[in-house]
Amino acid sequence: MRAAVFHGAGDVRVEEVADPSPPRPGDVVLKVTRAAICGTDAAEWDHGPVLGRSGVVLGHEFVGRVVELGSDVTGVRVGDRVVSGAGISCGHCHWCLRxxxxxxxxxxxxxxxxxxxxxxxVTSPASICRAVPDRCDDDAAVMTQPLAVALHALSRVGQRHEESVAVIGVGGIGWFIVAGASRRAGDGRVVAIDIDAERLATATALGAHEAIDATGHDLAALLQELSDGSGFDVVIEASGAAHAPAAATVGVRRGGRVLLVGLHAAPRELDLTRMIVREVDIFTSVAHICDSDIPAALDFLADSDVAAVTAGPTIPLDAVVDEGLRPLAEGRAKGKILIAPGSEPERVRLEPGAVAGAT
Incomplete structure (x- = not known):
C-alpha cells in the first residue's frame, strides 16, 4: 500500500510499504477514506522527530471503513464507518483506572x-474506534480528533454559560476551541484574538462574538482593555507564542481561570506572586478522552457547520508534503488540509455554510 513515512527532518516520503498484518486480538484494520494533517505533523516534518520516531507512518486524524477484525472485537463490524482516537492507552494503570x-x-x-x-x-485498537453517524460525511468526521482535543480542553476549565472567554490563537485547535466555547457561551461572551485576518474571520464564522487583531498591541494590555480593566473569567492560550502565557495570567480577572493548550519550545516565565494574590487558577490540557470526547465531537460535527467553515483543500496522498506539510509549517495553509489516500482522489472542498452530511 501507499503511505506517508517520516524518515527525519524535512524527509517524509510517500512510498510503498507492506499492507497491515492480520489484526491482533482487539484490533481492527481500516481502509482509510479521509485523513487530515495538523501542526504536529508539520512540526515532525519540519524539525522532527519532536514527539514521534523515524520510520513511522504519519497521521493521527482519519476516518475509514472496517475491513478486518481481530479476535475478541465486539461492537464493531466489517463495513462499519468509524473514526479512531489518536491515543492508545493500556487500560490498567493508575490513570486509566481513573x-x-x-x-x-x-x-x-x-x-x-x-x-x-x-x-x-491502518490498524487501530477497536476500543478507540467509534461509529460515524450517517448524517456526518467523511470530510466532517475526519475532524473528530482535533475537535475532541478542543472539547477536552474546555472540559478541563469548566466554562459556565454566563462567563467571558478570551481565546488567544485561533488557528488549528484554537478554531475548534472557539466553536466549542461559543456553543457553550449562553449569555456569555467569546473573544477570539490572533494576528491573522483570515483566521479571525473563520473564528467569527464559528461563533466568536468578537474577533480582535492583536498586531502591534501589547497582549496583556489588550486583554485588560477588552474586559474594561476587570479581566476575563477564562483566558485560553492556544497559540504557543512565547509571550502569551504571561499575558493570559495578567488578562484574567481575580479568581479567574487560565487554560494553557499551546505547546512551547522553551520554558516560560510567569509572575507567580501576582497570580497567587489574585487566586488565579491555572489549567493545562493535552489530547482527549476517547470515551467522552470522541462521541461529543462526532455529534457536534454532525449537527453543525464547523467542518464546512474550517475545511481547506482536499489533496492526494502524493501531494502531502508540497501541498500539505510544507504550507502548514510555513504558515501558508488555508483551512484544514484533508487527504484522500486513494490513487486518484477528487480535489474538493466543503463550501462554507454547508452543513456537513446534509443532502
Missing part, C-alpha cells in the same frame, strides 16, 4: 509512535 486515559503510563499515539492513517490502510 478515566484519564490521555495520561496513561504507556500512552502511544497513532502517527507518532505507531503507524498512523496517512496511508491506504
Amino acid at each position: 478515566s484519564r486515559t490521555n495520561l496513561c503510563a504507556e500512552y502511544r499515539t497513532l502517527g507518532l509512535q505507531v503507524d498512523g492513517g496517512l496511508a491506504e490502510y
Whole structure:
C-alpha cells in the first residue's frame, strides 16, 4: 500500500510499504477514506522527530471503513464507518483506572509512535474506534480528533454559560476551541484574538462574538482593555507564542481561570506572586478522552457547520508534503488540509455554510 513515512527532518516520503498484518486480538484494520494533517505533523516534518520516531507512518486524524477484525472485537463490524482516537492507552494503570486515559503510563499515539492513517490502510485498537453517524460525511468526521482535543480542553476549565472567554490563537485547535466555547457561551461572551485576518474571520464564522487583531498591541494590555480593566473569567492560550502565557495570567480577572493548550519550545516565565494574590487558577490540557470526547465531537460535527467553515483543500496522498506539510509549517495553509489516500482522489472542498452530511 501507499503511505506517508517520516524518515527525519524535512524527509517524509510517500512510498510503498507492506499492507497491515492480520489484526491482533482487539484490533481492527481500516481502509482509510479521509485523513487530515495538523501542526504536529508539520512540526515532525519540519524539525522532527519532536514527539514521534523515524520510520513511522504519519497521521493521527482519519476516518475509514472496517475491513478486518481481530479476535475478541465486539461492537464493531466489517463495513462499519468509524473514526479512531489518536491515543492508545493500556487500560490498567493508575490513570486509566481513573478515566484519564490521555495520561496513561504507556500512552502511544497513532502517527507518532505507531503507524498512523496517512496511508491506504491502518490498524487501530477497536476500543478507540467509534461509529460515524450517517448524517456526518467523511470530510466532517475526519475532524473528530482535533475537535475532541478542543472539547477536552474546555472540559478541563469548566466554562459556565454566563462567563467571558478570551481565546488567544485561533488557528488549528484554537478554531475548534472557539466553536466549542461559543456553543457553550449562553449569555456569555467569546473573544477570539490572533494576528491573522483570515483566521479571525473563520473564528467569527464559528461563533466568536468578537474577533480582535492583536498586531502591534501589547497582549496583556489588550486583554485588560477588552474586559474594561476587570479581566476575563477564562483566558485560553492556544497559540504557543512565547509571550502569551504571561499575558493570559495578567488578562484574567481575580479568581479567574487560565487554560494553557499551546505547546512551547522553551520554558516560560510567569509572575507567580501576582497570580497567587489574585487566586488565579491555572489549567493545562493535552489530547482527549476517547470515551467522552470522541462521541461529543462526532455529534457536534454532525449537527453543525464547523467542518464546512474550517475545511481547506482536499489533496492526494502524493501531494502531502508540497501541498500539505510544507504550507502548514510555513504558515501558508488555508483551512484544514484533508487527504484522500486513494490513487486518484477528487480535489474538493466543503463550501462554507454547508452543513456537513446534509443532502
